[in-house]
Amino acid sequence: MGDGLLVFDGRCGFCTRSVGWARALDRRGRVEMRPYQEPGVPESIGTDAATCSEAVQWQGRDGVRLEGAAAVNALLDTVSGTRIPSTVYRVTGGLQERVYRWVADHRSRFPGMTPYCESHPAECAS
Incomplete structure (x- = not known):
């Protein structure tokens, strides 16, 4: 698993695009997505799957599972090699979670790309 596993919605074009950005930031290949x-x-x-459909999930090497904005911050900590994102999250977590929830609820309205499961159908259950 490396330093963490990010579990995302492979049928969402916005989510797939966001994972692409995360992969670009993860120059050392620390995170499996x-x-x-x-x-x-x-x-x-x-x-x-129902829980995963509601919010992005993160499981770190320590086995702790996070979701939503907390998961995004853990991902950013890992790919940046710093604790700055999670430090900011400790102060602004409530606001970040509300923003995350709004974005997640409206993700079909944001620009995306071909969803991962359309590009890799053999890897996704129908």
Whole structure:
């Protein structure tokens, strides 16, 4: 797993684009990024597809699972090699979670790209 696993919505073009940005930031390949539609992925982090459909999930090397804005901050900590994102989150977490929830609820309205599961259908359950 490396330093962490990010589980995202592979049928969402905005989510796929966001994961592309995260991969570009992850120059050292510290994070594995997989769609929750891939068989066994939700269970591998101790949750289910319904939970994953609601918010991005993160599981760090320590086994702790986070979701939503907390997950994004853990991802940013890992790819940047600093604790700055999670330090800012401790102060602004409530606001970040509200913004995350709004974006997640309206993600189909944001620019995206071909969703991961359309580009990699063999990796995603139908």
